Amino acid sequence: MDQALRFKEHIAGVAAKGLTAAMCLKRLKMASPRTARQLFIATVAPTMDYASNVWSHACKTKEATWIERAQRVGAQAVTGGFRTVATAVAEAEASVQSFRERHAQAAAKFWIRMRTLPNSHPLTSVRFKLHRRYASPMQKLASAMSRLDTKRVEVIHEFALAPWDERVQATYEADRAEVLTSGDSEDITIATSSSQRKGKVGLGGVVRDALRNSADEVLASYSVTLGPSDEQNAYTAGLEAIATALRCVPLGLCDRYLTVVTSNRSVLQVIGRPRQQSGQCTIRAIYGSIKFLAKRGCRIPEGVGKYSKRIDKALPGKHTRKVYDELTRKESEVLVQLRTGKSRLNSYLCKIGAVKSDECTCRQAPETAEHFLFRCRRWTVQREIMRRCAGGKMGNLSFFLGGKAESDDDKWQPDTGAVRATIQFALATKRFSMDR
Numbered sequence: 001m002d003q004a005l006r007f008k009e010h011i012a013g014v015a016a017k018g019l020t021a022a023m024c025l026k027r028l029k030m031a032s033p034r035t036a037r038q039l040f041i042a043t044v045a046p047t048m049d050y051a052s053n054v055w056s057h058a059c060k061t062k063e064a065t066w067i068e069r070a071q072r073v074g075a076q077a078v079t080g081g082f083r084t085v086a087t088a089v090a091e092a093e094a095s096v097q098s099f100r101e102r103h104a105q106a107a108a109k110f111w112i113r114m115r116t117l118p119n120s121h122p123l124t125s126v127r128f129k130l131h132r133r134y135a136s137p138m139q140k141l142a143s144a145m146s147r148l149d150t151k152r153v154e155v156i157h158e159f160a161l162a163p164w165d166e167r168v169q170a171t172y173e174a175d176r177a178e179v180l181t182s183g184d185s186e187d188i189t190i191a192t193s194s195s196q197r198k199g200k201v202g203l204g205g206v207v208r209d210a211l212r213n214s215a216d217e218v219l220a221s222y223s224v225t226l227g228p229s230d231e232q233n234a235y236t237a238g239l240e241a242i243a244t245a246l247r248c249v250p251l252g253l254c255d256r257y258l259t260v261v262t263s264n265r266s267v268l269q270v271i272g273r274p275r276q277q278s279g280q281c282t283i284r285a286i287y288g289s290i291k292f293l294a295k296r297g298c299r300i301p302e303g304v305g306k307y308s309k310r311i312d313k314a315l316p317g318k319h320t321r322k323v324y325d326e327l328t329r330k331e332s333e334v335l336v337q338l339r340t341g342k343s344r345l346n347s348y349l350c351k352i353g354a355v356k357s358d359e360c361t362c363r364q365a366p367e368t369a370e371h372f373l374f375r376c377r378r379w380t381v382q383r384e385i386m387r388r389c390a391g392g393k394m395g396n397l398s399f400f401l402g403g404k405a406e407s408d409d410d411k412w413q414p415d416t417g418a419v420r421a422t423i424q425f426a427l428a429t430k431r432f433s434m435d436r
Contacts, residue, residue, distance in 0.1 A: 007058040014055075015066035018048035022070045026077035033094070033324035033332050036078040040096055044074045049102050053110050054137045056103045067099050079324060080333035082342035084352070088169065089308050093336055095321040100273065105163040160274035160283045168290060170272035172265065188253075190245045191261045194237030200225055201232040203241035222248075238264035239282040242271070246289035258293070307341040312403030319414050323402040326416055331423045334432050338369050338422070339401050344432050345372055370397055372431065373422065382428040389418045 021044045025036060048067055059067070072087045078094035091098055114123065161167075192205040204223030212219060222244065226237050242260055249258070262268065274283050308315055324332050337343035346367035350358035360367035362377050372379075373386070374395050387394060398405035400422040402414035426432055 007055040008063070010055050011059055011063045012066060014048055014050070015063075015070055018044055018067060018070035019073060021047045022073035022077060026073060028077070030329050031077075032328055033078050034321075036329075037094060037096060037321070037325075040074045040078060040094075044070065045096075045099075045102060048099055049106060052103045052106050056107065057137065059103075064100075071096075071099055078332075079336040080329060081336040081340055084342050085336075085340045089315075089340060092308070092315050093320055093324075093339065095318065095324070101163060104159060104275075108159055108163055160277070160280040161287060165287070167273065168271055168287070170268040172268060187257045187259055189259050189261060192238065192241035192245055193263060194226075194234045194241055196229050196232075196234045196237070199229050201227055201229055201234065201237045203237040203244070205241055205245050207245075234264065235266055235270075236279050236282065238262055238267040239270070239279045239286070242267065243282050243285045243289065246286060246293065249289075249293060308339060311339065311398045311401055313398075313406060313408075314404035314412070319402065319404075323414050323416060323419055326420075327423070330427075331420075334423050334426045335401070335419065337432060338373075338426070339403070341369070343369070345369065370395075372429075373397065373400060373425070379425070379429050382425050385421050385428075386418075386425050389415070389421045393418075 022040075025031075025039055025044060028036065028039070031039070048070060068087050072083075072085075072090055075081070075087070075090035075094040075096055076083065076085070078096065079090070081090055081093060085093075088098075187210045189208045189210070190205055191208075192203070194201070194203045196202075202223065202225045205221065206218045207220045208217065209219045224244075226232050226240060242262060245260060270277060270279065270283065271286060274280070274287075324335070327335065337345075342348055346355055346360060347358045347369075349355040358366040360371060360376055364377065365371050365375065367376070374383075374397075386400065393399045396405060397403075398408075399415060400418050402416070402419040404412050404414075
């Protein structure tokens with residue numbers, strides 16, 4: 001038994017078992033991505049998810065890093081990616097769920113089954129009264145899922161969003177000046193804020209358009225009193241400030257990058273990982289506005305996997321499974337290097353200090369993925385296989401790596417023939433060989 005039933009030792013043991021299973025899976029070098037993914041779901045994930053309804057409530061940020069390590073190794077075993085690839089990107093490339101999503105699905109399924117039992121079942125007559133001295137995991141689950149009877153109190157549902165809905169990846173920056181510095185000349189920045197003073201809670205924000213305003217100019221601003229402090233707080237006001245900003249985006253605004261900035265870190269954490277907390281109605285409104293804007297061509301920038309997002313606008317998506325499942329282990333190792341940017345090309349080796357310069361051996365330009373695939377003079381003969389399947393798209397990095405470009409429509413599907421031609425070209429050059 002864990003000391004004081006805090007489940008710390010149990011989570012550590014689960015993470016260790018999951019890491020061991022993931023390492024065993026990683027040793028199967030010849031397994032295809034399809035086979036490796038099935039083995040991950042059948043062997044690695046159950047090891048980390050067993051009885052998660054009992055101990056998942058104790059899995060905080062520190063404990064999550066233990067399990068995420070096993071997740072990252074398991075995702076690497078599917079595609080053969082580098083260890084330096086971010087966990088979120090590795091999971092997206094391997095088409096595997098994060099452990100948070102799996103645990104959320106298990107908890108929701110368990111509680112729904114509990115509430116749909118017939119009246120004759122013994123569990124329906126059990127009262128899950130929360131004890132002050134020690135609350136069992138079942139009592140904690142029942143207390144969290146139960147609805148409030150008071151009309152003035154917000155009802156906390158089992159989850160703010162359905163477990164299968166995509167989550168927004170929030171970016172955390174400590175330097176405010178760096179956050180407000182736009183990386184694109186066409187960015188629209190909305191800075192939101194909330195405050196609680198003299199018994200009242202208010203919210204506000206300012207909007208700046210990089211195309212129309214200078215660094216010190218403001219396009220528009222808004223402020224409103226949300227309510228008394230005994231009903232609202234700075235957290236709910238921060239959520240409402242973001243929801244208000246997204247609702248007021250003009251209908252004619254399309255194909256622009258929109259960045260929403262807030263100083264409330266708890267708001268970012270809740271939007272990135274919505275759970276059982278207050279403000280669920282506002283969280284759903286925020287996600288609804290994001291989906292609405294995305295359908296109109298707007299994009300919410302993400303801080304993880306910028307290179308992967310640049311070459312594949314549909315990431316994460318089911319298309320990665322289709323691309324990797326048709327490849328061998330050796331072929332998938334080449335493709336994941338080109339798609340994630342963590343490769344044996346000099347541009348990445350120079351970043352990690354493995355080589356002194358990122359210059360290509362042809363001495364014409366830095367050895368990036370674009371230069372290697374389309375412009376390097378050393379591989380003109382080997383590049384002929386890519387020209388046969390180009391179809392007028394020679395130079396389109398997204399097309400040859402199985403990604404969705406900005407110009408592709410909603411019916412887009414990856415061209416597996418072009419992807420395979422790219423892999424054959426890379427293998428013919430031997431630039432990704434281990435013994436080079």
